[in-house]
Amino acid sequence: MNEKEYILKIYQLLDEQSEKEIIFLENRDPFQFLISVILSAQTTDRIVNIVTKDLFLKYPNAKTLAKAKVEDVEQIIKPTGFYKVKAKNIINCSKALIDKSVSEEIDELIKLPGVGRKTANCVIGDIYNKGAVIVDTHVKRVLNRLKIVNEKDPTKIEMKVKSLLEDKYLYRFSMTVNLHGRRYCHARKPNCKDCYLKELCPSKDE
Ligand code: SF4
Numbered sequence: 001m002n003e004k005e006y007i008l009k010i011y012q013l014l015d016e017q018s019e020k021e022i023i024f025l026e027n028r029d030p031f032q033f034l035i036s037v038i039l040s041a042q043t044t045d046r047i048v049n050i051v052t053k054d055l056f057l058k059y060p061n062a063k064t065l066a067k068a069k070v071e072d073v074e075q076i077i078k079p080t081g082f083y084k085v086k087a088k089n090i091i092n093c094s095k096a097l098i099d100k101s102v103s104e105e106i107d108e109l110i111k112l113p114g115v116g117r118k119t120a121n122c123v124i125g126d127i128y129n130k131g132a133v134i135v136d137t138h139v140k141r142v143l144n145r146l147k148i149v150n151e152k153d154p155t156k157i158e159m160k161v162k163s164l165l166e167d168k169y170l171y172r173f174s175m176t177v178n179l180h181g182r183r184y185c186h187a188r189k190p191n192c193k194d195c196y197l198k199e200l201c202p203s204k205d206e
Pocket of ligand 1: 195
């Protein structure tokens with residue numbers, strides 16, 4: 001099996017074994033989704049979904065959030081942690097987006113305050129249904145254990161996966177790899193015994 005056949009086989013198994021729809025963040029409006037992803041750093045999606053209900057009730061779009069008082073935004077988003085930096089970022093991001101739509105292009109998205117490749121890829125994959133690879137700590141760990149990559153740098157991992165798999169599979173692939181990391185391939189003690197990828201995985205029981 002060559003590299004492309006191997007990753008496709010892994011993808012097919014992950015796809016079969018994962019729920020059809022994987023939704024982490026509830027807001028589907030591109031602006032609200034982008035802000036939610038920025039807030040999701042270092043916290044859980046559950047907390048983001050709770051906090052953004054209040055946030056978007058008061059400030060539903062870029063125009064209103066751009067004019068918000070930073071102290072008020074800090075108070076609302078406090079449960080997400082790192083709230084001072086996040087409040088500044090989401091207000092500045094809103095200022096940059098007044099009367100503009102959220103771009104579908106990664107190079108444009110990463111120019112926005114508080115938006116890195118991971119956040120940009122979430123928007124591109126989740127909202128615009130275009131080829132995107134989200135590389136977080138789970139994806140990095142699982143792909144290294146599966147030896148799809150031998151790499152720690154997220155951008156290089158993203159590029160490698162993009163070179164191996166068709167665009168239409170990329171986003172779901174990274175989402176299902178993420179779930180696999182949370183459910184089976186844990187950082188400390190992977191559950192190789194119950195893992196449905198074990199027949200293919202070069203790191204099983206290591
Ligand atoms: S067999 Fe073990 S190391 Fe390999 S993907 Fe499954 S849980 Fe992770």
